[in-house]
Amino acid sequence: MNLKNDDLTKSINTVGDVFVKDARIKARNVNVFYAEKKAIDEVTIDIGNKEVISFIGPSGCGKSTFLRCFNRMNDTIDICRVEGSITLDEENIYDKNVDVVPLRARIGMVFQKPNPFPKSIFDNVAYGPRIHGLADNKSHLDNIVEMSLKRAGLWNEVNDRLISPGTGLSGGQQQRLCIARAIAVSPEVILMDEPCSALDPIATAKIEELIHELGNDYSIVIVTHSMQQAARVSKRTAYFHLGKLIEVGKTKDIFTRPQHNQTEAYISGKIG
Amino acid sequence: MSKIFLKPADATAIVKKSIKKRRAKDSRLKLYGRFAIGLATCFLLFLFYTIFEKGTPGFFQYYVTLDVNFDKERIDPKGDLSDNSLFSGDASKIVNEALFILIEPKGRKEKKEAKKIISSGKDVRIAKMVKQNPNLFGTITKVKFALDDDIDSFLRGYIKRETPENERRVNDNVIKFIDKLNAEGRISYDFSDYILSGSASGNPEMAGIKGAFVGSILTLFVCLLIAFPLGVATAIYLEEIAQKNKITEFIEVNINNLAAVPSVVFGIMGLAIFIGIFGMPRSIPLVGGMVLALMTLPTIIISSRAAIRAVPPSVRDAALGIGASKLQTIFHHVIPLAMPGMLTGTIIGMAQALGETAPLLMIGMVAFIVDVPNSVVDPGTVLPVQIFMWADFAERMFVQKTSAAIIVLLTFLISMNAFAIYLRKKLERRW
Numbered sequence: 001m002n003l004k005n006d007d008l009t010k011s012i013n014t015v016g017d018v019f020v021k022d023a024r025i026k027a028r029n030v031n032v033f034y035a036e037k038k039a040i041d042e043v044t045i046d047i048g049n050k051e052v053i054s055f056i057g058p059s060g061c062g063k064s065t066f067l068r069c070f071n072r073m074n075d076t077i078d079i080c081r082v083e084g085s086i087t088l089d090e091e092n093i094y095d096k097n098v099d100v101v102p103l104r105a106r107i108g109m110v111f112q113k114p115n116p117f118p119k120s121i122f123d124n125v126a127y128g129p130r131i132h133g134l135a136d137n138k139s140h141l142d143n144i145v146e147m148s149l150k151r152a153g154l155w156n157e158v159n160d161r162l163i164s165p166g167t168g169l170s171g172g173q174q175q176r177l178c179i180a181r182a183i184a185v186s187p188e189v190i191l192m193d194e195p196c197s198a199l200d201p202i203a204t205a206k207i208e209e210l211i212h213e214l215g216n217d218y219s220i221v222i223v224t225h226s227m228q229q230a231a232r233v234s235k236r237t238a239y240f241h242l243g244k245l246i247e248v249g250k251t252k253d254i255f256t257r258p259q260h261n262q263t264e265a266y267i268s269g270k271i272g
Numbered sequence: 273m274s275k276i277f278l279k280p281a282d283a284t285a286i287v288k289k290s291i292k293k294r295r296a297k298d299s300r301l302k303l304y305g306r307f308a309i310g311l312a313t314c315f316l317l318f319l320f321y322t323i324f325e326k327g328t329p330g331f332f333q334y335y336v337t338l339d340v341n342f343d344k345e346r347i348d349p350k351g352d353l354s355d356n357s358l359f360s361g362d363a364s365k366i367v368n369e370a371l372f373i374l375i376e377p378k379g380r381k382e383k384k385e386a387k388k389i390i391s392s393g394k395d396v397r398i399a400k401m402v403k404q405n406p407n408l409f410g411t412i413t414k415v416k417f418a419l420d421d422d423i424d425s426f427l428r429g430y431i432k433r434e435t436p437e438n439e440r441r442v443n444d445n446v447i448k449f450i451d452k453l454n455a456e457g458r459i460s461y462d463f464s465d466y467i468l469s470g471s472a473s474g475n476p477e478m479a480g481i482k483g484a485f486v487g488s489i490l491t492l493f494v495c496l497l498i499a500f501p502l503g504v505a506t507a508i509y510l511e512e513i514a515q516k517n518k519i520t521e522f523i524e525v526n527i528n529n530l531a532a533v534p535s536v537v538f539g540i541m542g543l544a545i546f547i548g549i550f551g552m553p554r555s556i557p558l559v560g561g562m563v564l565a566l567m568t569l570p571t572i573i574i575s576s577r578a579a580i581r582a583v584p585p586s587v588r589d590a591a592l593g594i595g596a597s598k599l600q601t602i603f604h605h606v607i608p609l610a611m612p613g614m615l616t617g618t619i620i621g622m623a624q625a626l627g628e629t630a631p632l633l634m635i636g637m638v639a640f641i642v643d644v645p646n647s648v649v650d651p652g653t654v655l656p657v658q659i660f661m662w663a664d665f666a667e668r669m670f671v672q673k674t675s676a677a678i679i680v681l682l683t684f685l686i687s688m689n690a691f692a693i694y695l696r697k698k699l700e701r702r703w
Contacts, residue, residue: 076592078515105595115586117605127604128594178590185594 108182172203330676487652494561503572539631554636575617
């Protein structure tokens with residue numbers, strides 16, 4: 001157990017090193033309640049700069065709930081209540097004065113099921129820059145869309161049909177379109193909630209490759225059911241169980257020599 | 273084990289035995305369904321057949337053609353074609369003279385009877401003609417005049433020659449005149465000038481539905497203008513913005529209840545509030561539209577909410593996740609996707625409003641109004657009320673006019689629905 005001095009932190013029941021040196025996001029003693037039910041229990045963790053971290057754990061362990069705390073998507077659920085503090089660059093995102101709109105522009109999100117807007121491919125990517133007023137003019141917007149699609153590895157497949165509907169693409173392409181849409185607003189952190197669970201292995205491989213590349217520019221938090229995926233794309237891994245953060249560590253350490261017996265049980269397929 | 277599970281062969285035999293019964297049930301259900309649809313179609317066809325069979329004659333009526341001497345001195349004594357001058361003129365007499373030349377009535381009594389053959393709107397017709405074309409003055413021109421409704425009914429065969437004279441609305445003298453006119457080929461059966469362009473009138477041959485038609489359009493316009501934005505806004509608020517708690521639940525239940533409130537209750541409310549408290553005038557389409565808007569609101573709200581709920585949550589997540597504000601999410605994504613459903617609900621509500629009579633009776637839109645309303649604050653009536661009133665009149669000709677008005681109402685309704693379907697198809701992007 002590694003207890004560094006951090007004024008906010010009371011006690012940490014997590015095995016492994018929850019803190020990193022150049023943290024962008026700091027979650028401290030976060031509790032999430034759905035009405036009376038506690039879904040997340042005293043979770044403390046740092047997300048480093050340009051770090052790819054994966055959250056793993058059995059179904060219902062709260063990893064997606066915790067992920068959705070980072071861009072306050074839980075606000076949309078009436079009965080959901082978040083306690084504790086989460087800071088982005090030392091600013092508490094749950095502060096009363098914080099507006100979720102700019103927050104969500106800084107922390108992009110990719111969802112489990114590809115959810116392109118029922119609009120053209122171009123409009124899908126251009127939507128974010130448009131509502132935030134990021135483009136000075138039409139050609140600037142064109143450039144943003146092109147660069148976003150290129151970074152999402154989709155440009156070569158769709159550059160001749162930007163005006164066709166985004167929902168007409170294949171599942172994997174739709175998910176990359178969603179990634180392009182997320183990076184079009186120049187976020188600092190990208191949250192991915194099981195981005196490959198609805199995709200076939202080939203599309204999954206493409207997305208994983210993409211996550212790997214994007215990791216050079218963004219902090220990425222990815223929730224996944226697949227341990228192989230976590231092993232392939234992330235440098236750090238956090239294991240959740242029943243709303244508690246059980247163990248955090250370097251991915252290769254978690255998978256080769258887990259410290260906590262629950263982690264080991266999950267890794268070896270005994271629970272989950 | 274062996275007692276609980278049958279041998280596979282035995283199980284197959286049992287399944288096979290029951291399969292015939294099950295298949296028979298399937299085909300019976302299919303048969304019932306076809307029978308029901310067939311019956312419904314028959315009723316519908318029968319309904320349309322009777323309406324069109326009864327209503328089509330309502331669009332036609334009998335005319336007599338006379339050679340009218342357009343004497344300027346007599347028709348337009350002041351010579352300025354003003355209403356005043358034309359009104360003080362002698363047009364009726366000129367028309368009567370033209371008639372008398374043809375049928376040669378003898379004595380005062382016969383002349384008096386002869387005058388009644390032609391509908392009382394003859395002078396207005398002459399005035400209209402000379403206003404449109406002053407070159408008619410000084411000529412002798414053939415002009416068609418509508419026949420009186422009794423004569424019309426006689427020509428249609430509703431009043432029979434065989435009936436004793438004292439029980440007949442058309443006496444022997446008049447029949448003699450009609451026969452004379454008929455022999456000279458002066459009587460014709462043509463598309464009615466009045467049914468589509470006339471307004472309410474005590475003379476059945478001159479009664480038309482224009483006033484009611486315009487009244488209906490104005491009333492619906494007001495109704496749409498109030499109910500659509502209000503209903504959609506309410507639906508959006510309840511679905512997207514309001515927190516789910518006891519108060520919203522209470523509101524929800526009450527809106528659902530309102531949808532089932534008899535429409536006449538809304539009429540009484542309109543009478544009490546709009547006319548009683550706010551002192552608005554009676555019989556005006558504005559009040560009618562407001563009352564109908566109250567009645568339509570629940571329908572629009574309920575269907576709009578269903579449409580909003582049908583928008584996949586993933587679209588909302590996508591928009592919110594990229595940093596769209598609540599308002600942007602609603603206006604950029606939810607409303608466009610829900611619009612077809614909202615429009616469907618609105619059209620259903622409007623169609624309901626179009627056919628509504630009871631609440632409008634309460635606010636006095638049943639008045640006898642000859643003028644076509646020019647604005648929403650002019651007194652008027654609406655099609656179903658007009659139909660209701662005509663159905664109540666004794667004259668035979670109103671029966672046909674009632675059916676004709678029903679045809680117009682149905683046409684209005686169908687074209688409204690067609691427009692709605694077109695609009696929905698246009699908005700409904702199938703990605």
